[in-house]
Amino acid sequence: MPPANTLPAWAELQTHRENVGKNFVLKEAFASDKDRFEKFSRTFSSAGVSADIIFDFSKNFLTGETLDLLLKLAQQAGVERKRDAMFAGEKINFTEKRAVLHTALRNVGGWEMKVDGKDVMNCSRGVNDVLKHMKEFSDQVRSGEWKGFSGKKLNTIVNIGIGGSDLGPVMVTEALRYYGANDMTLHFVSNIDGTHMAEALKHSNPDTTLFLVASKTFTTAETCTNANTAKHWFLEKTGGKGDIAKHFVALSTNEAEVTKFGIDSRNMFGFESWVGGRYSVWSAIGLSVVIYIGFDNFHKFLSGAHAMDKHFREAPLKHNIPIIGGLLSVWYSDFFQAQTHLVAPFDQYLHRFPAYLQQLSMESNGKSISSDGSSVKYTTGPILFGEPCTNAQHSFFQLVHQGTKLIPTDFILSAKSHNPISGNQHQKMLASNYFAQAEALMVGKTDDQVKAEGTPDDLTPHKRFLGNRPTTSILVGGTIGPAELGALIVYYEHLTFVEGAVWDVNSFDQWGVELGKVLAKKILKELDEPGDGEGHDNSTVGLIGVFKKYANS
Ligand SMILES: O=P(O)(O)OC[C@H]1O[C@](O)(CO)[C@@H](O)[C@@H]1O
DSSP: OOGGGGSSHHHHHHHHHTTTGGGGHHHHHHOOOOOHHHHHEEEOTTTTTTSOOEOOOTTSSSHHHHHHHHHHHHHHHHHHHHHHHTTOOOOOBTTTOOOOOGGGGGGGOOOOOEETTEEETTTTHHHHHHHHHHHHHHHHHHTTTTTTTTSOOOOOEEOOOTTTTHHHHHHEEEHHHHHGTOOOOEEEOOOHHHHHHHHHHTOOGGGGEEEEEOOOOSSSSHHHHHHHHHHHHEEEEEEEOHHHHHEEEEEEEEEEHHHHHHHHHEEEEEOOOOOOOGOOOSSSGGGGHHHOOHHHHHHHHHHHHHHHHHHHSSSSSGHHHHHHHHHHHHHHHHHHHEEEEEESOOOOGGGHHHHHHHHIIIHOOOOOOTTTTOHHHHOOOOEEEEETTTTGGGGGGGHHSSSOOOOOOOEEEESSSSOOOOHHHHHHHHHHHHHHHHHHHOOOOOOHEEEEETTTTTGHHHHHHHHOOOEEEEEESSSHHHHHHHHHHHHHHHHHHHHOOOOOOOTTTTTTHHHHHHHHHHHHHHSSSSSSSSOOHHHHHHHHHHHHHHTTT
């Protein structure tokens, strides 16, 4: 693949940015085109979801010509070819020589999906077998048929995992809390900080606690240490009478390590190496979700996800919602030097959604080496951040409105609340803020408007809003149920795919997390040895020395 910035459409976009993009004024674009909303919004409708989802791209620096040029860039960068290669099970994760087929995990539509000629859906221990196992097990736990060693129903789930083996289950169980079993307590222990495990175990009863050890590799230091701590706690609390087989299950690809840990392979829920950690909530890693919301709801979650896969795979580029979302991100990153992407859900249930998207986006596209091994000469993955609104409005939105940075922002709202309390007053106030923020960011407030309010001259510039800040508004035409959540997640998955395809980076590896892990292992040993460590810089040696002095005093 030639570098993205050498593609003809890249140069055309640069010229277009000089001629049009640089001077683009959103409010003028609306004033001169009464159909702008219709032109640049897209509706996602499918039998796989119970509500339409509207993606309003019209408050972006976008003209018909911009969209055409961005689509041209996508074609020249081979986005469709790469997408089709992903669905075909080709080894597009070229540094790890792996297929990327998390879409098979939610393939409720019966597509043929193969890796190395093998039908991954219907082979032994394939996707459908594992789903069946997850259904059986979760039904048993929910009904109380699966009992702990002392014959009691299990009512506490402790998921031990980190990264994709944690963030997906946490985010989804929070987002779908409305559907969750009220008699169940969930803990997600990820951090190696002992506080995380200690707090989870503090009020847990070993008779009624189920541990899910979630790790694709089953070698991750934090997860293995936390799992061993949990095992010791369980055996100690039960005076050695506790039956591991009834209280510990593994969600992993690594049967050998699972067995070594002491978990019976019959209590292992497997998946394959072609599922990346950050794409694994659809796999066995989602077992906590299934136990919490029930298999039927989990199936709806998969159906909504599959519906968005189908849209991404089949919709023409101009109507293809993740394609447009991904290209807009490239447009802002590379032609406006935007460094960030803000996602602010107007939905308390989605409070962990931005954290989840951070791993998805930044672990996927936080790369600077392209497919031929050379350094890219353009900006890649944006810094994704976010918090639920309206909270965020009272914290960092000052910077979004009046700071010096261009921050392309996504807002998410559902038309209906699961909790329409106080005569739906809360939801209406929430919605009014959702509309107001996008409008305010766009229209701003001129000096004349500020002055007309009687503001003294010296205060006027401080109260001025330049406006012209782009937003994408996502509106779910009902409540956000399992299917709608599935579709929203997959929108961002494929948006990330499109970015990476244009930037020609491998969105599916994560070598950047390795160096810190290796150094931590070396330093861990040194903390127990005399001296202040070997071969470190002066600052690190100094800090290790100070730590040892205080920690051991
Ligand atoms: O599921 P595992 O193998 O424990 O990995 C956990 C996480 O660690 C990472 O490999 C990064 O260190 C993520 O990609 C992954 O989601």
